[in-house]
Amino acid sequence: MQSFEIDKTDLLRIKTALDGDDAELQEVLKDYHASEIAILFEKLPQEAKERIINTLSTEIASEVISEMTEESHPEDLLISLHPEKRSDIVEEMDYDVATDIISQLDEQDQQEILEDIDQEDATSIRALLSYHEDTAGGLMNSEVICVNINLDKKGALDEIIRQSEEMEEFYTIYVVDDHKTLQGIVSIKDIIKARSEAKVRDLVQADFVYVKAELDQEEVAKLISQYNLTTIPVVDDDMKLLGRITVDDIIDVMEAENTEDILKISGVSEDEELSGNWQDAVKSRLPWLIVNLGTAFLAASVIRQFTHVEEELPIIVAYVTIIGGMGGNAATQALAVTVRRISLSDLSDRQTYRTVIKEFLVGLINGGANGLIVLIFAIFYDKNPMLGLVLFLAMTGNLVVAGLTGAGIPLILKRVGIDPAVASSIIITTFTDCIGFLLPLWLASQLLL
Amino acid sequence: MQSFEIDKTDLLRIKTALDGDDAELQEVLKDYHASEIAILFEKLPQEAKERIINTLSTEIASEVISEMTEESHPEDLLISLHPEKRSDIVEEMDYDVATDIISQLDEQDQQEILEDIDQEDATSIRALLSYHEDTAGGLMNSEVICVNINLDKKGALDEIIRQSEEMEEFYTIYVVDDHKTLQGIVSIKDIIKARSEAKVRDLVQADFVYVKAELDQEEVAKLISQYNLTTIPVVDDDMKLLGRITVDDIIDVMEAENTEDILKISGVSEDEELSGNWQDAVKSRLPWLIVNLGTAFLAASVIRQFTHVEEELPIIVAYVTIIGGMGGNAATQALAVTVRRISLSDLSDRQTYRTVIKEFLVGLINGGANGLIVLIFAIFYDKNPMLGLVLFLAMTGNLVVAGLTGAGIPLILKRVGIDPAVASSIIITTFTDCIGFLLPLWLASQLLL
The missing domain is CATH 1.10.357.20 (SLC41 divalent cation transporters, integral membrane domain)
Structure with a gap:
């Protein structure tokens, strides 16, 4: 498999389909992965992007917008959509991705989007918007799988299945006490393998690496790379669990930091967009x-x-x-x-x-x-x-x-x-x-x- | 939490402990994570490293050597150990890490190590040694969790638990047919949630991204970053599953490629070691x-x-x-x-x-x-x-x-x-x-x- 490159054939195919009706367009779009459509978006005018997003299911549309690079300005596309479609899409997004995109809009547009969506989602996104984007808090996703340390095997498994309904994938399960203070981590493997009378308390690994929400993202990247972590929990000053950062978020940070380094050494301002005008x-x-x-x-x-x-x-x-x-x-x-x-x-x-x-x-x-x-x-x-x-x-x-x-x-x-x-x-x-x-x-x- | 830096205090503590007996040294080493000991190794002479490795349990010793950077030459430490200790350590390592380290040794030393270890491990490492180190094959780990598409829920779960005994963590479960041909992936979450009469066949996701063993590692990195993958399966020309590459292996590739870029642009040979003499x-x-x-x-x-x-x-x-x-x-x-x-x-x-x-x-x-x-x-x-x-x-x-x-x-x-x-x-x-x-x-x- 080769990484996807924008090909004239693909672009032509999409453009031809855009001239046809919705059914035709849907048929063609089926052949592309969400991240491939996001790449094709770099070459399409605003109206075409809106039409495609409106044709796609909420789930795929949300993935496409999530996958768009910062430089193709997903926030502009989002704000131009019909409020109802927009709310559906935002509610489907991971909180951290939604926050990154919404944070690029001005105050008024931010409020407009947040007022329309589910209140629980809005509260989570508002909380994430309060962290500086270069810190652990700005990078984290507040959707985590988290179980109480006093649960037994059956209770923990039920809880994990219930909480994972809304998440595409999860890696680590966090263990908290009654005050929501982080106590450690436990792997799904250990829970499945445990005897049925076992408690989460017996399975928890209390020795783990965590970060405070204010930590600079470069330090987070160093920790994840140094300790070979897939995911790292983010806590506040009282060790209350706020969210988690996964290694794929860190890849984007590393790419960005490396671009910055190479540009600064060469006397180019660090925020010049590589494909800018x-x-x-x-x-x-x-x-x-x-x-x-x-x-x-x-x-x-x-x-x-x-x-x-x-x-x-x-x-x-x-x-x-x-x-x-x-x-x-x-x-x-x-x-x-x-x-x-x-x-x-x-x-x-x-x-x-x-x-x-x-x-x-x-x-x-x-x-x-x-x-x-x-x-x-x-x-x-x-x-x-x-x-x-x-x-x-x-x-x-x-x-x-x-x-x-x-x-x-x-x-x-x-x-x-x-x-x-x-x-x-x-x-x-x-x-x-x-x-x-x-x-x-x-x-x-x-x-x- | 801050990333670990070598501190004079830590180094002094280890050096003092090295003058004492094994029990004392063990006590001090307990305070350090394996990857921290690997960092401290950069500052310690060969005899000290050997002594520490011999003091540590096989499990921790294997982790420490796995975490050593290429530039601190873990292969030299490994070859200097007593053959029995060395075999225990190599058998404990992930195949891809063991292969990377062993590949740095000359033919004769490679054979010496491989002859001493468990035959199944030796066969896997020999297979990995045959791939060029810059390709998907050179990067992959051949230890994967893989279930037959015809198993039912209970059979699949038993198989997953059995296979995961030897693995520290796993992300994706691969599904193969009777000819070991890769058919798709399935998540542990979907298996747990499935009704008890469900078959793997009903749960498998047949639409997935994979790579051939010969693909260049830079292309693998682009794919993983583009499709936001945690892991990617590696197959041969007949779609037989050979292994998997995880996102943390890709971080090291990205770091190395970025270092190369910045050095080449500045007219420094790409293989100059940053901390070289x-x-x-x-x-x-x-x-x-x-x-x-x-x-x-x-x-x-x-x-x-x-x-x-x-x-x-x-x-x-x-x-x-x-x-x-x-x-x-x-x-x-x-x-x-x-x-x-x-x-x-x-x-x-x-x-x-x-x-x-x-x-x-x-x-x-x-x-x-x-x-x-x-x-x-x-x-x-x-x-x-x-x-x-x-x-x-x-x-x-x-x-x-x-x-x-x-x-x-x-x-x-x-x-x-x-x-x-x-x-x-x-x-x-x-x-x-x-x-x-x-x-x-x-x-x-x-x-x-």
Whole structure:
């Protein structure tokens, strides 16, 4: 099986069916999984999407809207539907998904949707809307299977079957006491296997990993990945069970965090939508470029100080650009390794120290090796061994600076609590440009003129 | 709860306990989860790790070794253990984890381990070893819960309980016919809820997503994420069930693929270990830097062609470095967005076309805006409006080239089947350096001299 790609044939088929009557459309839609229809939606105009949603059963329609990516704006589709259809769809959704979609609407539209739906659902969604979207609370689903610790096998099984009626799938069963305080977890397997007189109390695993609702979603992702969990319970300060986060929610968080990292390192604003239009791309990138223009002027002002060197040794200009550029590249290498390492695990003091020493040594060796090549070139092509020596020293020095800043700046940012990924290659390159221009020109003015 | 970080206190506690007797050590180890001991292992010498593993129960020891990261080389620890202890530990492991660890050893050590363990386990692990580690087969676990489609409720439940004895957790139950051909899936919930005379045949969901053993792991990850699956069955060409892949295995794949992307874009060899030593870092990065040194010479040779311009207009050198550098940064922005977008989903022809047009427009606007700033600077600081015009045109031109190469090169690579992430900023920057040096110098020679 291959992952589903939007194919012209599929799109054409849907478009042709849209020209026909509802029965025809329904027949064609039967061939597609809800998540496939969600992908096709990316290519269809608003009216077509509304018509399809109205043709589908509430169950499938709700799945399709749940599967739509944030960038295809499921909230716009939802709000445009007939209030009755809309309420049916929202009531069918998982609370966490419904909350994510509704949270994108303005206050008034949110209220309109919530007033129309079943009151119990509305209360749950309102509670979820109160958590910040980047925290465990914003990520959790409040629908959990949860049994009282005093139940016996039969009572627990009945309760599980009753509660699971509304859920598509469940993994872990949570055990609470009479005050709804979380006591542990129990697996359905252990309940089935237990003797009929067994109580939940005898089967509960009291040693489990949980998170508070305020915990940042990145920390939740680290915990789930570190302890290989399928699901993690979310509690309030009194250990009352609020909901659970499942591993598939975490996959979306990880994808988003990774996209953010790669964009920030490259000097793109973290909220640029990958498939966004050019106007948004300009808004996201131009500020960084203008900041960089300022720093480039700074670097270029170094060159302005040494016009006397350039006049006497015009060839040095070509070499200066090489040394500046090489420093930028080496710094980007050190930066990528360090940022990725920090984002996967937290570094101890000793690890931090060793990372900086490592990048210093890497800079020294790589700078020396590249410096040697430039030295040889200057001797044989420009017939100027002293120039070669100047370039060798400048290249080595600049690559050491590249290693130290590429690793050091994200590490320092992490210490002071700033996201290390904002130490984009654009900022680090400023250092290596300045040093890369200054070193050869200053050494030349000292040793050659 | 916070994710576990290696703390000096924990390390000191373990080290002190290592000086004491086994009972003392056991007492201290009780306070740590298996995955926490695996993290502490990163900081402990080989003898200490062996001693701890020998002190722990087989069950916990097996979990600890399973949780060790690839970079802490669990295979070295495993092979150093007493053969009897080692066999007990391997037999306790999930087949897919055992296979991953054993596959890192040389042929002779692999045979030694496999000859010592239970024959059924050895056969399963040998079968898994035959799949390439980057495919569905290399990722799957062959331990699945699987029932015959002709069983009734009681028979199915008995079978599930019997098969689940050896498994820590299970999600989906697979249904096969008498020829072991996969017929569908069934949830434990549906079996429990079914009337006692129901057959598995009545409960099976015949519409499910599966993969062939040869499918690339990245495709498996896309499927699991696209269809929000917890687990996916792996089959051979005759639809015989071989095993299953769970979502937590996919998290590790995603982490690894993301690390690869970020490193490749930054010109670091994809297999550099993030916490590796400086010698390996030099080996991984120096080749890229030397390639770049060649391309930098190419770019610098452009400058050598225009020494007459520099002599008559020395100030242009400072501006040339600004325009070259800005082009590199804009190209890195376009590259990051495009590479990340490609790695999350496949682009249609139309999307490809629109991406290139978008980056062209972004380059035009961002280039024009930055060109304007430089133009103003040249007018007021250098009192040279014609120089300003030259710089404006050169900046705009270079940022258009940056957008087109930053988006175009990864898109072309993808089309011809090369990983687009290797279009590292180092390679893209060569284009913008050459054009960034050529444009202002050539325009100046035409318009100013």
